[in-house]
Amino acid sequence: MRHWLRSFALLLKWNMLRVRTELPTFLAIQTLISAGIVVGFSLLIPEIDAEAALYLTSGAMTVSLITVGMVVAPQIVAQRKEKGLLDYQRSMPVSRLAMMAADAVIWVVVALPGLAVTLLVAVVRFDLELSISPWLLPAVLLVSAGAAGVGYCIAYVVRPVLVGLVTNLVIIVALMFAPINYPAERLPDWAAAVHEWLPFQYMAQAVRETIDAPDTGVAMLPFVIITAWTVLGLGVTSRVMTRRA
Amino acid sequence: MGGEPAVLEVERVIKEYRKGVRANDDVSLSVSAGEVYGLLGHNGAGKTTLLNQVVGIAKPTAGTIRVTGRDAVADPAMARRMCSMQPQAQAPLDGVSPAEAIELMARIRGANRRRAKQRTAELVDALDIGEWAKTTGERLSGGVRRLTAFAMAAAEPGRLVMFDEPTNDVDPVRRRLLWAEVRALAENGCAVLLVTHNVIEAERAVDRLAILDRGRVVAQGSPADLRGENADRLRLEVTAVDSAVARDLAAQFGGQDRGENGAGGGREDAVVVGRRMMATVNAAECASALAWAQNERTAGRVDEFSFNPVSLEDIYVRLVGSDGGNNEGDRDAALVA
Numbered sequence: 001m002r003h004w005l006r007s008f009a010l011l012l013k014w015n016m017l018r019v020r021t022e023l024p025t026f027l028a029i030q031t032l033i034s035a036g037i038v039v040g041f042s043l044l045i046p047e048i049d050a051e052a053a054l055y056l057t058s059g060a061m062t063v064s065l066i067t068v069g070m071v072v073a074p075q076i077v078a079q080r081k082e083k084g085l086l087d088y089q090r091s092m093p094v095s096r097l098a099m100m101a102a103d104a105v106i107w108v109v110v111a112l113p114g115l116a117v118t119l120l121v122a123v124v125r126f127d128l129e130l131s132i133s134p135w136l137l138p139a140v141l142l143v144s145a146g147a148a149g150v151g152y153c154i155a156y157v158v159r160p161v162l163v164g165l166v167t168n169l170v171i172i173v174a175l176m177f178a179p180i181n182y183p184a185e186r187l188p189d190w191a192a193a194v195h196e197w198l199p200f201q202y203m204a205q206a207v208r209e210t211i212d213a214p215d216t217g218v219a220m221l222p223f224v225i226i227t228a229w230t231v232l233g234l235g236v237t238s239r240v241m242t243r244r245a
Numbered sequence: 246m247g248g249e250p251a252v253l254e255v256e257r258v259i260k261e262y263r264k265g266v267r268a269n270d271d272v273s274l275s276v277s278a279g280e281v282y283g284l285l286g287h288n289g290a291g292k293t294t295l296l297n298q299v300v301g302i303a304k305p306t307a308g309t310i311r312v313t314g315r316d317a318v319a320d321p322a323m324a325r326r327m328c329s330m331q332p333q334a335q336a337p338l339d340g341v342s343p344a345e346a347i348e349l350m351a352r353i354r355g356a357n358r359r360r361a362k363q364r365t366a367e368l369v370d371a372l373d374i375g376e377w378a379k380t381t382g383e384r385l386s387g388g389v390r391r392l393t394a395f396a397m398a399a400a401e402p403g404r405l406v407m408f409d410e411p412t413n414d415v416d417p418v419r420r421r422l423l424w425a426e427v428r429a430l431a432e433n434g435c436a437v438l439l440v441t442h443n444v445i446e447a448e449r450a451v452d453r454l455a456i457l458d459r460g461r462v463v464a465q466g467s468p469a470d471l472r473g474e475n476a477d478r479l480r481l482e483v484t485a486v487d488s489a490v491a492r493d494l495a496a497q498f499g500g501q502d503r504g505e506n507g508a509g510g511g512r513e514d515a516v517v518v519g520r521r522m523m524a525t526v527n528a529a530e531c532a533s534a535l536a537w538a539q540n541e542r543t544a545g546r547v548d549e550f551s552f553n554p555v556s557l558e559d560i561y562v563r564l565v566g567s568d569g570g571n572n573e574g575d576r577d578a579a580l581v582a
Contacts, residue, residue: 010353017349018340021381084334091300091332093325094353244304244321245262245297 007094011102019106026110034064034114035121041181042125050128052182057122058208059181061115062143066174066203068111069147070154071167073103077155078163096241100234104148108141115140119211128212135218136210143203146226149233150199156240173200180204199229250314251275252405252436253299253328258308260294260460268294269305270460276405276436281427283447283454284440287565291460292440293333296407299438300325313404328405329354331398333413333440335390338382343374343393346382351400361400368396371429372422387414395423402430407438412446424450448557458565468557475555479531483522483538483550490546491522498524498537525555 019026037060042048048056080086089099122128151167158166174180177191178200184192195201202222209218253276260269268291276282284292297303299310301321310317310324317324338346344365351361369378372392377385385393395411408427412420427450431437441447447454448468455465464471485491495515515524526534531552541547 007353010349014341014346014349017345018337021340080337085337087297087302088332088334088336090302091325091330092350092353093322093355095322244301 004095004098008098008102011094011099012105015102015106023110027113030064030068030110030114031117033067034060034118037063038118038121038125048126050126053122053126053128054208054212055181055183055204057118057126057128058211059204060118060122061140061211062180062200062204062207063171063174064114064118065111065140065143065207066147066200067171068107069104069144069149070151070170070174072110073107073148073151074155074158074163074167077103077152078158078160081155082160090241096238097234100148100152100237104145107148108144111144112140130212133210133213133218135213136207139206139210139223142223142226142230143206146199146203146230146233149230149237151233152237153233156237178204199226202226249278250311251277252313253438254309254311254314255295255299256309256311258295258298258305258310260291260298260303261306267291267460269298272308272455272457272460272462274455274462274465276438278404278434278436279431280453281431281437281439281451283451284438284457285442285444285447285454285561286457287442289459290457290565292457293409294460295457296330296332296409296438296440299405299407300328300330326355327403328407329398329402330407331394331409331411333409336382336394336397338385338390338393340381340383342377342379342381343385343389343396344369344378346393347396347400350397354401354403356401364400365396368400368426371426372396373419388416388419391415392419392423395426399426399430402435405436405438406430407440409440410442411439412441412443420446444558444561445556456561456564463564464560471557471560472555475525475560477528478525478555479528479552480555480559481524481526481534481538481550481552483541484548485520485522486546486548488517488520491517491520494541494546495522495524498522523559525559526552 038057041056041060045052045056077086080089092099119130123130154166154170155163177187178198179187179192179195180200180203184195184201187195202225205219206222206226209222253274255272255274258269258272259267261267270291272291272295274282274284284295286292294303298305299312299317301317301324305318312324312327315323315327336346341349347365347368348361351364352358356364369375372395374389374392374396377389382390382393391411391414395408398406398408411427412423415423424446427437427439431452439447439451451468453465453467454471455462456471457463469476483491483494485494495517498515515522517523535552538547538550542550
């Protein structure tokens with residue numbers, strides 16, 4: 001475990017050094033996108049009631065975490081794969097999981113300020129009254145981990161040239177065809193049934209209920225299901241990473 | 246020497262890919278502490294494949310690999326801890342400077358902060374890359390990137406260090422510095438396994454070597470062992486005025502039985518490449534061969550000639566042949582027997 005933490009810390013430092021010049025740009029763009037989604041949604045749908053506003057706000061936050069974990073991260077991994085950098089990393093004496101975790105931390109760091117901005121803009125724009133739960137941070141971290149787990153899985157399983165296509169598909173589903181920005185009831189039954197097995201709606205629910213906790217309390221089912229997806233994603237990734245040609 | 250096992254023991258390793266391609270075919274070798282072992286061969290001879298199996302990126306189809314006496318195939322994580330490697334692929338240096346990358350890698354390999362800093366300073370100095378030590382990777386030349394990757398592996402080497410084509414893109418002066426560092430690693434007790442297709446440089450740097458051809462070890466031993474009976478021979482290289490004359494000289498040189506005028510005495514194969522002719526000559530026959538060459542030059546058929554000790558490269562080319570290589574010049578090489 002000490003070895004694990006040590007290599008994790010050193011890999012994290014390496015990653016920090018690697019992105020230090022781009023980090024301000026990443027942060028700025030990610031923050032702008034997060035604020036833009038809220039404003040954009042309100043243009044798309046002029047009359048927004050309190051429930052819809054809550055869905056759109058938490059949806060914007062969820063979509064930005066999904067973008068970072070399932071789109072940006074796999075694309076960067078695919079680039080590294082094409083450059084042959086993965087074989088270099090594979091020859092290093094560090095755990096595969098530490099390597100993935102050190103990567104994921106960077107993406108969460110990139111996403112976090114954007115989330116705060118989204119909340120702020122939403123409160124101002126929609127006059128939302130929120131009751132933020134202490135589970136918000138764990139929820140955000142878990143959703144990030146789940147998104148990154150699935151994202152890495154895409155990056156390692158799919159051929160690099162196809163990664164861009166698959167991630168585009170993911171983002172379209174997340175934005176429009178997943179019960180993230182609206183309740184599942186609006187979907188046809190079969191689609192709602194499919195989403196009971198996918199992580200999207202649970203990610204949205206976890207974020208939604210922790211920024212505005214329902215009277216019945218924050219449901220735990222989403223946390224369980226996202227954890228399962230995280231374990232599945234990282235498990236498959238780890239197997240592919242350690243598989244020896 | 247006693248009962249201490251070699252740091253790296255490779256025994257009868259076979260690596261077969263789908264479609265039955267054998268990248269390694271019954272390869273056995275061992276590298277001891279303090280030894281620099283060279284792995285020579287054409288592109289695609291199976292050198293990198295062997296290294297990848299040692300660190301668990303690839304898995305042997307058959308055979309055993311032991312690192313410090315322990316099974317590296319069963320426990321690749323152990324192998325990665327015990328040995329550091331400079332892969333042939335470029336190191337991930339985007340956004341980080343050579344000094345940062347070398348220090349971080351040393352620390353990842355287990356060095357404490359002080360030692361990592363100290364080793365980084367030593368290597369930056371020894372390889373003469375101080376000028377770029379603080380420049381980030383994307384602005385570095387290929388040679389400096391390669392030297393940085395070398396230093397990343399050499400900073401905290403473990404018991405076994407493996408370098409895969411470490412001198413690619415590196416300028417001649419810094420190549421020498423690099424070879425000196427390779428020697429220093431061995432002197433400090435590391436086992437060094439070195440992959441290269443640069444035979445001339447390897448000859449000076451390695452204690453023992455294996456020549457791989459299409460996955461098989463075709464020769465193994467010290468450079469002197471490999472030279473064997475060629476040790477007391479010299480290589481005559483003649484540049485003729487044109488290729489027709491070169492062929493004619495080769496025929497003349499090789500075609501005469503010993504004793505007629507001495508020039509053909511002790512000949513091996515005479516090889517013609519373009520207008521160059523090369524042949525090996527027994528040391529005892531050297532004087533007559535020299536006279537013959539001088540005659541030809543006086544006659545205006547030869548521009549220049551030289552005698553050199555038979556090099557490892559000559560032996561390498563003879564063993565491996567030129568068909569597997571991608572050297573343009575080899576294609577019109579003709580053996581005149």
